[in-house]
Amino acid sequence: MDTSTQVKKYDVVVIGGGIVGSSVAYFLLQAAPHLSVCVVEPDSTYEFASALRSSGGCRVQFTGEENIAMSLFSLDFIRHFEERMATAKQPVHVDWVEGGYLFIVPPEHAAQLEKNVAVQRAQGCTVDLLSPGELKSRFPAMYVDDLGAGAHTPHDGWCDPNGLLWGFRRKAVELGAVYVAARVTGARCDAAKAVAVELDNGASLAAEAFVNATGAWSGDVAKLFGMHLPISPVRRFEHYFTPGSHVGHLPYVKDMSRLAFRSEGKGYSGGLVDGSAVRGYNFEVDHDYFENVVWPAVAHRFPAFEAAKCHRTWSGLYEVNELDGNPVIGAWNSRLPNLYTVAGFSGHGMMHAPAAGRGIAELVVHGRYQTIDLARLGYERVERNEPYPEKGIL
Structure with a gap:
């Protein structure tokens, strides 16, 4: 035919x-x-x-x-x-981890974060607004001296x-x-x-x-x-890395520089998005990106990562709405x-x-x-x- x-x-x-x-x-x-x-x-x-x-x-x-x-x-x-979407022939596994999210901001953005939290709570979200001292108490490995506040949502997670x-x-x-x-x-x-x-x-x-x-x-x-x-394709990198000394379990940590990482097994997974990256369908991996961009940011926030080791880097695309x-x-x-x-x-x-x-x-x-x-x-x-x-x- x-x-x-x-x-x-x-x-x-x-x-x-x-x-x-x-x-x-x-x-x-x-x-x-x-x-x-x-x-x-x-x-x-x-x-x-x-x-x-x-x-x-x-x-x-x-x-x-x-x-x-x-x-x-x-x-x-x-x-x-997993319970809703299993088929008659096959179960489904999404490995949900309720590990939480933590947004951290410098002092000049603390007031805006507080407003954000109020909006989220008004819609029924569970959010803890944390001072630098409370952040340090909850996450002892974190450097907090340059932070103004953090918002922790314990019921968020990853799959x-x-x-x-x-x-x-x-x-x-x-x-x-x-x-x-x-x-x-x-x-x-x-x-x-x-x-x-x-x-x-x-x-x-x-x-x-x-x-x-x-x-x-x-x-x-x-x-x-x-x-x-x-809408444009923008390359981003994800990394799997381990610290030089004990950090412990971390939620999905995000800051205003677009550093974002979380616990993954015995290590951590994440990266730092370069919003100015050239648009296009590019999947090549820059193996120096972790050392040059991600490592300084993560080591500043958690000094135990001063001796971090990156085990794997991979690339993917964001579908960025330029508007x-x-x-x-x-x-x-x-x-x-x-x-x-x-x-x-x-x-x-x-x-x-x-x-x-x-x-x-x-x-x-x-x-x-x-x-x-x-x-x-x-x-x-x-x-x-x-x-x-x-x-x-x-």
């Missing part, structure tokens, strides 16, 4: 089968089991999937009402993932992104989703809606609705539909209202995947949000050039 003339029709085509896209597929079929859902994912090994190259952190420490609400739902969903991704994917397939191993190379649209996408194997997929969930690649996929989406560092979630209402975007999480895709997937499913099935109102994260703010007002440490 000549695949160039082959056109298959589905109710929904989800472009991108990573954690976010597979979450969309799962929640679509939970909400409407009768739907035909196709997920287009070019690489079933997920070799370059951003979430699988991350450290799997999940936190409530945001200030935007929508971000906090998405965190609260997603954290609960991930905590109970195995690979288990989460495959748990969503296998459950979506059990519910009826069809995964196609191909890459979207083109799109056909009429005056009012998206009609079909073309694949690199010569086939075409028509649908009533399309979802762009391609993460770091979402800006390029949006261009196929004639849509400007200010405001927050996701675009919603339909392109002004041009192609059946084209939905769920991308641009800027490092928070895994932690918000359950809530974002449910949100897109609600829009597609019901035409409106039914749980968390994510309208402020819609594409309209991109069209208006109005950043989402998130004051949390990103």
